[in-house]
Amino acid sequence: QSALTQPASVSGSPGQSISISCTGTSSDVGGYNYVSWYQQHPGKAPKLIIYDVSSRPSGVSNRFSGSKSGNTASLTISGLQSEDEADYYCNSYRDSGTQVFGGGTKLTVL
Amino acid sequence: EVQLVQSGAEVKKPGESLKISCKASGISLIFYWIGWVRQMPGTGLEWMGIIFPTNSDTRYSPSFQGQVAISADKSINTAYLQWDSLKASDTAMYYCVALPSATWRVDYWGQGTLVTVSS
Numbered sequence: 492q493s494a495l496t497q498p499a500s501v502s503g504s505p506g507q508s509i510s511i512s513c514t515g516t517s518s519d520v521g522g523y524n525y526v527s528w529y530q531q532h533p534g535k536a537p538k539l540i541i542y543d544v545s546s547r548p549s550g551v552s553n554r555f556s557g558s559k560s561g562n563t564a565s566l567t568i569s570g571l572q573s574e575d576e577a578d579y580y581c582n583s584y585r586d587s588g589t590q591v592f593g594g595g596t597k598l599t600v601l
Numbered sequence: 602e603v604q605l606v607q608s609g610a611e612v613k614k615p616g617e618s619l620k621i622s623c624k625a626s627g628i629s630l631i632f633y634w635i636g637w638v639r640q641m642p643g644t645g646l647e648w649m650g651i652i653f654p655t656n657s658d659t660r661y662s663p664s665f666q667g668q669v670a671i672s673a674d675k676s677i678n679t680a681y682l683q684w685d686s687l688k689a690s691d692t693a694m695y696y697c698v699a700l701p702s703a704t705w706r707v708d709y710w711g712q713g714t715l716v717t718v719s720s
Contacts (some may be wrong), residue, residue, distance in 0.1 A: 498650060525706075527705070529707070536696060536711070537696075537712040538710075539706060540705055542704070542706035578645075580647075584705040587660070588660045589651070589660050589661070589662050590636075590662075590705060591662075592638075592645060593645075595645035
């Protein structure tokens with residue numbers, strides 16, 4: 492069972508915008524609007540930041556946004572801040588009734 | 602306040618058995634899927650499987666089918682992850698997670714249980 496494909500790392504300067512892609516197949520990302528994104532700081536449990544492709548949980552900054560086109564979902568972070576430096580994981584529901592994470596992307600704020 | 606409180610860190614030898622727990626407070630597990638997520642040292646997140654305690658519907662990711670057992674006792678709002686015979690490669694942090702039924706997002710995470718398997 493292959494993980495969803497994410498870039499290993501991305502970087503940006505404070506105030507800039509970055510996007511992280513998450514590529515799957517028609518059996519997961521492309522087939523369902525159940526893509527979610529999680530932020531994980533070192534030594535901490537992950538935190539939900541986007542669900543159902545583009546919805547934000549209460550309390551999550553509107554600088555975080557999500558979208559999907561075909562088999563690829565994307566997370567965009569605008570107005571980068573130092574506290575955004577973390578690992579980001581996409582996740583999707585899959586045909587088999589299970590779920591699958593992406594490999595994770597390390598965001599560095601320069 | 603919702604909390605998923607996991608059992609403490611474990612140090613075991615290869616071949617030993619282990620059962621770790623995840624007790625929910627502030628939510629009733631009859632309305633949630635409970636999942637287990639593995640994070641090996643320095644690596645990413647992996648779904649192991651999920652269970653719906655209301656009817657014990659359990660689904661395993663292919664990589665973990667037959668390797669672990671997931672169970673739950675809704676009467677005490679607690680889920681479990683069990684191994685019959687641990688391997689060194691089971692060394693990892695294990696998170697329990699809660700997903701509201703009819704959704705596929707993880708609303709709540711436990712604090713993690715670190716399992717170390719070493720001879």
